[in-house]
Amino acid sequence: MTFSLSGMWCLTSYVLCVVKKNISRVVSQSLFTLCYSLLTIFSYAQTRVQPASQSSGEPIQIINADELQYSETGGVKLRKLTGNVQLKQNDVILFCNQADYFLDENVVDATGSVHIKQSDTINVYGDFLHYDGNTKKANLKGKVRLTDSHAVLTTDQLDYDLNTRVGNYFQGGKLVSDQAVLTSKRGYYFASTSDVYFKQNVLLKHPEYTLTTDTLKFNTLSKTAFFVSPTNIHSDSIDIYCEGGYYNTEFDIAQFEKNAVLKKPPQTLKADTIYYERLKGFGIARSNIHWADTGSKIFLQGNYAQYYENGDRVLATQHALLISVLDNDSMFMTGDTLSSYLDTSGNFRRLFAYHHVKIFKSDMQGVCDSVAFSFKDSTFRLFRNPVLWVDKNQLKADTINVFLRDNKIDKLNMIQNAFAANLADTGMYNQVKGRNMYGYFKDGNLDHMDVIGNGESIYYAEDDEGAFFGVNKAVCSNMVLYFDSTRGVQRIYFITEPDATLYPLSQFPKEESRLRNFVWLESLRPKSKEDLLK
Numbered sequence: 001m002t003f004s005l006s007g008m009w010c011l012t013s014y015v016l017c018v019v020k021k022n023i024s025r026v027v028s029q030s031l032f033t034l035c036y037s038l039l040t041i042f043s044y045a046q047t048r049v050q051p052a053s054q055s056s057g058e059p060i061q062i063i064n065a066d067e068l069q070y071s072e073t074g075g076v077k078l079r080k081l082t083g084n085v086q087l088k089q090n091d092v093i094l095f096c097n098q099a100d101y102f103l104d105e106n107v108v109d110a111t112g113s114v115h116i117k118q119s120d121t122i123n124v125y126g127d128f129l130h131y132d133g134n135t136k137k138a139n140l141k142g143k144v145r146l147t148d149s150h151a152v153l154t155t156d157q158l159d160y161d162l163n164t165r166v167g168n169y170f171q172g173g174k175l176v177s178d179q180a181v182l183t184s185k186r187g188y189y190f191a192s193t194s195d196v197y198f199k200q201n202v203l204l205k206h207p208e209y210t211l212t213t214d215t216l217k218f219n220t221l222s223k224t225a226f227f228v229s230p231t232n233i234h235s236d237s238i239d240i241y242c243e244g245g246y247y248n249t250e251f252d253i254a255q256f257e258k259n260a261v262l263k264k265p266p267q268t269l270k271a272d273t274i275y276y277e278r279l280k281g282f283g284i285a286r287s288n289i290h291w292a293d294t295g296s297k298i299f300l301q302g303n304y305a306q307y308y309e310n311g312d313r314v315l316a317t318q319h320a321l322l323i324s325v326l327d328n329d330s331m332f333m334t335g336d337t338l339s340s341y342l343d344t345s346g347n348f349r350r351l352f353a354y355h356h357v358k359i360f361k362s363d364m365q366g367v368c369d370s371v372a373f374s375f376k377d378s379t380f381r382l383f384r385n386p387v388l389w390v391d392k393n394q395l396k397a398d399t400i401n402v403f404l405r406d407n408k409i410d411k412l413n414m415i416q417n418a419f420a421a422n423l424a425d426t427g428m429y430n431q432v433k434g435r436n437m438y439g440y441f442k443d444g445n446l447d448h449m450d451v452i453g454n455g456e457s458i459y460y461a462e463d464d465e466g467a468f469f470g471v472n473k474a475v476c477s478n479m480v481l482y483f484d485s486t487r488g489v490q491r492i493y494f495i496t497e498p499d500a501t502l503y504p505l506s507q508f509p510k511e512e513s514r515l516r517n518f519v520w521l522e523s524l525r526p527k528s529k530e531d532l533l534k
Contacts, residue, residue: 061088063087065099085098094115096112108131111129116138122191123148127143129141138162139157139159151177173186179207181206182205182216183203183205194220201214213232214230225248228244238262241260242257251277251279255273267294269307270288273286289305297324298349298351301323305317312341313341317337321533324351339352350374351374378403378404381402393489397436409441419432420489429520433518434456455475455479456474470502476499
C-alpha cells in the first residue's frame with residue numbers, strides 16, 4: 001500500500017519529535033532500535049502493510065493521513081490515523097477526520113465528517129462510523145445522510161451493507177425528493193433499485209397534499225410512491241383512500257386500487273381502480289364504480305368511467321346506471337353512455353344518456369335513443385323514438401319533454417307526431433294522435449292532455465257498470481283528454497267541430513281499429529330497475 005508523500009514527511013517529523021522530547025526516557029535504547037523503528041514505519045508506508053491472515057475480507061488500504069500512530073497492545077494491532085484520512089476498499093472510499101484501523105480484524109472506527117463514497121452514485125455521511133471490512137457492513141451515527149443523486153435520506157443511525165447496497169434505520173428517518181418529504185420510524189433503502197421502504201407512522205408531505213400510511217415503497221429514480229397498505233391522502237380539495245396503487249410525485253399521476261375512494265364534497269367516487277392525473281384534472285375509474293353527488297342527489301354506477309375536473313364532468317359506460325332521487329322516489333336510467341357535468345354558469349348540473357336509453361321510476365318508465373336533463377329548469381328531454389309509459393298510458397312522439405316541479409312530474413310536451421294509447425281490454429286500444437300534445441299532472445298523476453293540430457282518436461266507451469258498449473272514432477283538430485290513474489283515458493272533449501262516428505262495439509270495423517302509425521310497445525317497457533341492465 002502506498003502512502004502519500006506529505007503523510008510520510010509528517011509521520012517522520014512526528015516520530016523524530018517524539019524521540020527528541022523523550023530522549024531521557026529512551027537513552028537506554030540503542031541507536032539500532034530507534035533506526036529499526038523508523039525503518040519499520042517507513043517500510044509500512046512504502047509497502048502497504050497487509051492485515052493478518054485471519055482477515056477474510058479485502059484489506060482496507062490507507063490512502064492518506066496527516067498523522068499515523070502504530071500500537072500493539074494485548075495482541076491488538078492498531079493504526080491510529082488523524083487529519084484528512086482517506087481509506088479505500090475496492091470501489092468504496094472512506095473520508096474522515098480520525099480513524100482507528102484495527103489491522104487484524106480489518107475494522108475501522110471513524111469520527112468527524114465521515115463520508116463513504118461507493119462508486120459514483122452512493123454517498124453516505126455521518127459523525128461516527130463502525131465499518132467491518134470483512135462483511136463490508138457499516139454502522140453510522142449522528143446526523144447521518146445518504147444521497148443517490150435523486151434523493152436525500154437523513155436519520156440518526158443507519159446500518160448500510162456495501163455488499164448488497166442495502167441500508168436500514170430503526171429510529172426514525174426522512175427522505176427528501178424534490179418537493180416530497182417522506183418520514184417514518186423505520187426504513188429500508190435498496191441502492192441497486194433506488195427503492196426505499198418506509199414502515200410505521202409513514203408521512204409524505206407535499207405542498208399540494210399530505211399522505212399517511214403504515215407501509216410505503218418509494219422509488220427515488222422515478223419519484224413514485226407505491227401503496228402497499230391502507231393509505232389516506234388529504235388535500236384542500238380532495239381526500240383519497242386506497243389499499244394499493246402508486247403515485248408519481250413528479251408528474252402528479254396516480255392509480256388507486258383496492259377499495260379506492262375519492263371524496264370531493266359533495267361528490268364521492270368509489271371503484272376497484274381509479275387512475276388520476278392531478279395536473280390535468282383527469283381520471284379513469286374501472287370496475288364496480290359508484291359515484292355520488294349528494295348535493296344534486298345523483299348517483300352513478302358502472303364498470304368504466306372518466307372524470308374531467310374542468311366542468312366537473314363524469315362519463316360512464318359498461319352497464320352504466322344513473323340514479324336520481326325525485327320526491328323521495330328514485331329514478332333509474334341506463335344507456336350505452338351516461339354523463340354529467342356542470343353548465344357554463346357552474347351552478348347547475350346537466351345529465352346526458354346516449355343510445356339504448358331506458359328509464360324506470362315507480363310512476364313513469366321510458367325508452368329512447370338519448371336523454372338530456374338540466375337541473376336549471378328541471379326538464380328531461382327525450383330524443384329519437386322516445387316512448388314513455390305513465391300509469392296505463394303509452395306516449396310517443398319525435399321529441400318528449402318532461403318538466404318537474406318540486407321533484408315531481410308537473411307536465412310533459414310531446415312534439416311532432418304525438419301519439420297516446422292505452423289498453424282498454426284485450427285487443428282493444430284507446431288511441432289519440434295529433435301534431436303536438438301537452439300533458440298536465442296532478443299529485444304526480446297524469447290528469448289531462450291537450451291535443452293541438454291534426455287530432456284523431458279512437459275511444460272505447462263504457463257504461464256506468466264498466467261494460468263497453470261502443471267505439472267512438474273522431475277527427476278533430478284540437479281536443480282534450482282526461483285520464484284516470486287506474487283506467488287510462490276517461491273521456492275526451494272535442495274543442496272544434498269533430499267528424500265523429502259512434503259504432504256499436506259489435507259493428508266496429510276491425511280495419512279501422514288502429515290509427516296510422518299505431519304500435520304497441522309494451523314489451524319494451526321496463527318493469528323494474530333490474531330490467532334496465534338486461
